[in-house]
Amino acid sequence: MKRRHFLARAAAASALLSSPATLRAQGTLTDLSTRIASLDQLHSLQVQRGDEIVFAEAPRGSGLDRLANIKSCSKSLVGLLLGDAIASGVIASVDAPLSTVAPRLIPSDTDPRVPDITMEDLVSLRAGLEATSGANYGGWVASNNWVANALSREMVAAPGGRMIYSTGSTHILGAALTEATGESLLSQARRVLGQTLGIDIPPWTRDPQGYYMGGNEMALTPRAMLKIAVMMRDGGTYEGTTVLPQSWISASTRPRTRSPWSGMSYGYGWFLTDRGYILARGYGGQIIAAHPDLNLAVALTSDPLRPARSGGYFDDIMDLLNGPVLELA
Numbered sequence: 001m002k003r004r005h006f007l008a009r010a011a012a013a014s015a016l017l018s019s020p021a022t023l024r025a026q027g028t029l030t031d032l033s034t035r036i037a038s039l040d041q042l043h044s045l046q047v048q049r050g051d052e053i054v055f056a057e058a059p060r061g062s063g064l065d066r067l068a069n070i071k072s073c074s075k076s077l078v079g080l081l082l083g084d085a086i087a088s089g090v091i092a093s094v095d096a097p098l099s100t101v102a103p104r105l106i107p108s109d110t111d112p113r114v115p116d117i118t119m120e121d122l123v124s125l126r127a128g129l130e131a132t133s134g135a136n137y138g139g140w141v142a143s144n145n146w147v148a149n150a151l152s153r154e155m156v157a158a159p160g161g162r163m164i165y166s167t168g169s170t171h172i173l174g175a176a177l178t179e180a181t182g183e184s185l186l187s188q189a190r191r192v193l194g195q196t197l198g199i200d201i202p203p204w205t206r207d208p209q210g211y212y213m214g215g216n217e218m219a220l221t222p223r224a225m226l227k228i229a230v231m232m233r234d235g236g237t238y239e240g241t242t243v244l245p246q247s248w249i250s251a252s253t254r255p256r257t258r259s260p261w262s263g264m265s266y267g268y269g270w271f272l273t274d275r276g277y278i279l280a281r282g283y284g285g286q287i288i289a290a291h292p293d294l295n296l297a298v299a300l301t302s303d304p305l306r307p308a309r310s311g312g313y314f315d316d317i318m319d320l321l322n323g324p325v326l327e328l329a
Helices: 002-017 020-037 073-087 119-123 134-141 146-151 167-181 185-197 222-233 246-252 313-327
Strands: 042-049 052-057 278-282 286-291 296-302
Touching: 020 042, 020 052, 020 313, 042 222, 042 313, 073 119, 073 167, 073 185, 073 246, 073 278, 073 286, 119 167, 134 146, 134 167, 146 167, 167 185, 185 222, 222 278, 222 286, 222 296, 286 313, 296 313
Parallel strands: none
Antiparallel strands: 042 052, 042 296, 278 286, 286 296
16 A cells, blocks of 8 residues: 555656656756856856745856845845835935935035935936946046035936936935935945845945945845845735835836836836836846746846946846746746
């Protein structure tokens, strides 16, 4: 009797392993391993489906447990911290102007429209000010006051108008959050994300006035990045604990503007793809991605010293996300 029971279980297990669905999944995992092995810029990739991590490989770099510079993925995290400040009542709403939230940040010689720039304008990269990113980045970080420099730039579009990708806008937002809360951006990140997700957030670059850089140079482990992706996928909760209000996650992932470079829609710090991904994107190919409809969360790290442009390596990443990663759903 026991032998028949054992044989029946063995047969069932064999049937499961040889089922079309299982064989397809195994083929997809093999394909994914092969694809990432061919991308010499890629350091690590993790995919979580539901509660199960179905793929985790780090063919290059420092592995899954060592810190990686997430570059501009930190813009997305600063957006999350704005949501916490609004939920706690420290900032009234996304419509709150800079003149109300952090008036002492505003230099006296700025465009008269600067005081009316709202938190929404900053978090959606629609402040209207000339960009500090790209060719302007080096001069900006060499200045003796990053916030004043960013706010004193020429107004090249109406606030709330088109998207102007600028780390300076997110840095202004981070400084405003510091002024409004009385907490450094590091302290806020550790309280809102670090404690609830159980992740370590080390100190990172600060400007000459001591404000932590809003929008670049944060470091997380790839495993910590995946936890943030899971939280975004699950509407602000992580393993049953509320990290941020679902209403803020929903607001953050509604299209507010569109990138002139990638063509992707952009919400409150998060890119939105036409295949259903919510995406944080950092220089070199750092990615925190969530696909709520398919119950997927993804973290991907790459060489932070090499560019990942649309039409180049970034397209390779999107081919992975839209191809074999989606097939794992």
